[in-house]
Amino acid sequence: MSEKKKDELLNDHNHDGVDRRGFLKCMAWAGTGAFCVMKGGVLNSYSLSRISEISTPDMMGELSFVQISDSHMGFNKPANPDVAGTLKAAVDKINGLSAAPEFMLHTGDISHLSKPEEFDTVDQILKSATPKDVFYVPGEHDVLNDDGKQFLERYGKGSKGAGWYSFEKKGVHFLGLVNVMNLKAGGLGTLGHDQLEWLEDDVKHLKHSTPIVVFAHIPLWSVYPEWGWGTDDSAQALAYLKKFGSVTVLNGHIHQTMQKVEGNVTFHTAASTAFPQPAPGKADSPGPMKVPAEQLKSVLGITDVNYIQGKHALAVVDSSLA
Amino acid sequence: MRRTVFIAGLAAALVLGTLGFGAGQKSHVANAQEKMSTMEVKIDNFSFGPVTLTVPVGTTVTWVNRDDIPHTVVSTDDSKTFKSKVLDTDEKFSFTFSKAGTYPYFCSIHPKMTGKVIVQ
Secondary structure, three states, X not given: OOOOOOOOOOXXXXXXXXXXHHHHHHHHHHOOOXXXXXXXXXXXXXXXXXXXXXXXXXXXXXXXXXXXXXXXXXXXXXXXXXXXXXHHHHHHHHHXXXXXXXXXXXXXXXXXXXXXXXXXXXXXXXXXOOOOEEEXXXXXXXXXXXXXXXXXXHHOOOOEOOOEEEEEEOOEXXXXXXXXXXXXXXXXXXXXXXXXXXXXXXXXXXXXXXXXXXXXXXXXXXXXXXXXXXXXXXXXXXXHOOOOOOEEEEEOOOOOOEEEEEOOEEEEEOOOOOOOOOOOXXXXXXXXXXXXXXXXXXXXXXXXXXXXXXXXXXXXXXXXXX | OHHHHXXXXXXHXXXXXXXXXXXXXXXXXXXXXXXXXXXXXXXXXXXXXXXXXXXXXXXXXXXXXXXXXXXXXXXXXXXXXXXXXXXXXOOEEEEEOOOOEEEEEEOOOOOOOEEEEEEO
């Protein structure tokens, strides 16, 4: 399900020795479980089966984290009657990574109906993951009925507004954004004026060489507006990040992996741990897609991200649960 | 003979009246028939069906979610006339329209889903 490379760059605009054509070629493998490691500005790719050969701290980079998304705890229809089971399988996958990730990002739709027991179940399952720190942003399924109050109580400590925040790890600046509040009829995801003002201010004094990671639920690029797969004011957010040499955008919501590179920005969406959705336009609507039971785990997955300090683009690798 | 024909004619009119030409139609045998006071909007495949529903004042509209994903029904007019809680599969939301007007609404979880109730 990887996107056609419409925006493939052929020039090394930044003269930083980063082989972007090679990076894109590598990203196209990502859906099948390839592993790209950036070392000294050069991309090397390995199949996941060789992961034990390259798991020295040197090759694995200095920062490693995992993104999971769309666990939809509480969903119980035919597309997946056991979302707790597949989330547990995702945790097993994470625990099996040879370079233990330092922390996890959950890009939203933690719960299916914003019920307390659904959030509790996810918390319980994630307790058995090796990385103990989890950073959350809400999906539209997490802020039902109460304008996101419960989400903020559970996961929003230290955040602003509807739950946006930033933090730094090993020199990489992370921005957790919320684009699922105050959705307008006929519209897409939205960040809103207050959050955009905060974002501009938050990154104002960072050095241009600081790698940036933005994570939010709904894609921050126009994947398929007809299905609401986009954010109406993301261009403004990206304008504030234009000065940075490396920006990685991690999203969820569409329940399939997709990637796009545009200048210094790499956009990436993760698979769900609950159920897949159809590729843009390939069905009447973006609802849960049923696949034969034995194939389910192959269309669900996690995303492993590695960064070597001092280098540019992060290595983003998807792997399915089976 | 005439009386039989008259009764048969009245019966036919009653039958035709109750078959219902549509909720907005005023029937000539309104006294004899039951007024259609409930209309249903089916939610399925990320859409409201029918997208535009025209009803007479006093009608109760019931939205039924037949999709395998939850949805909401939230009016977008200035006074925010109605707002359902989250409807999971097979759950319902009803609202009685006591004032004429046009009531656009959407699903607040999937804002691309929009619909309209016209009350006459």
